[in-house]
Amino acid sequence: MENTRKILFLTGDFTEDYETMVPFQMLEMVGYEVHTVCPDKKKGDTVKTAIHDFEGDQTYTEKPGHNFQLNYTFSDVNVSDYDGLVIAGGRAPEYLRLNQKVLEITRYFMEHNKPVAAICHGIQILTAARVVTGRKLTAYPAVGPEVELAGGTYMDVPATDAVVDGNLVTSPAWPGHAKFIREFLQVLGAKIEIGQNATAEATV
Template sequence: MKKILFLTGDYTEDYETMVPFQMLEMVGYEVHTVCPDKKEGDSIKTAIHDFEGDQTYSEKPGHNFVLNYSFDKINVEDYDGLVIAGGRAPEYLRLNKKLLEHVQYFFTVNKPVAAICHGIQILTAANVVKGRKLTAYPAVGPEVTLAGGVFQSIAADGVFVDGNLVTSPAWPAHPSFIREFLKIMGATITL
């Protein structure tokens, strides 16, 4: 069974953690959800971000999400792919040196990586986007450019694939985001 490392944390976007986690488990992957300074069985709080016609997204309390693996037990070589959730969590998760080293590993060995919304902030902090084409929530676009990436402005329900990297602007893209990630993971689904 293939394993996926899933990075998330307090005030992650609710859908961007819950939905991909459930979808990836549904197709048979072993998905380890982790957060620095937390262990298996600990909970993180999520936030629901919605697009309601304001200048930016609104934020409401989400669910408590129980982590199923301890961050300090990670051996990145055990994983076949990496998923990074968005929301507010990436703004502080990107300050964790060990987490950035884990992310860099996936790019060094060219394993599949999927990041959504503000999760791309972790990629820019890990210095892995230089020369890459990718998307993110529009407010993260300047960070992508400053980090040497080529920002792709696409609809909120769109997806952009550049080699081993799958990125999307926000949770409305989940069907295409997960479909493209499954493709680079080598999964096939027959109906």
């Protein structure tokens, strides 16, 4: 497809498995070219994922996930090439937010009012980049205090929900993927039409 619109997707080692795999596949499914990147890694390298689940404990459990292969080299990223940014959750954001290039990329998208989607602990990158002041957003509940400290308004919503504030779409965790990606596609300006024969046609 010519003139395919591009999405930059930030992930890293011990990212939450679903929060990388599922949004990546959903965005590719509707026609976006999605570049998955991680600092200090190149195209063809992998990141290890972790499966976070809710099994009745006071916090989530963590189990080994898949190895996810990156399809683009972080050092080759030219931010102006992309229509939107996705930030995966899991444990990766706690170290990715220490990378100044990651923070610069995040600031670029927010300052240029380009669509940004962040889920679960991915919001830690937004708070570290100091781009949530005056914004309404959600996150995994344990990240809520960081949102408030960074000047944002934390929205306590169900895990199946998403919060939209202008160009920013956030969700608490992977149970919210359906709404999270649906809202992100709307912010991107994509149109999904379901025909009478139950076939979907996407315009990106």
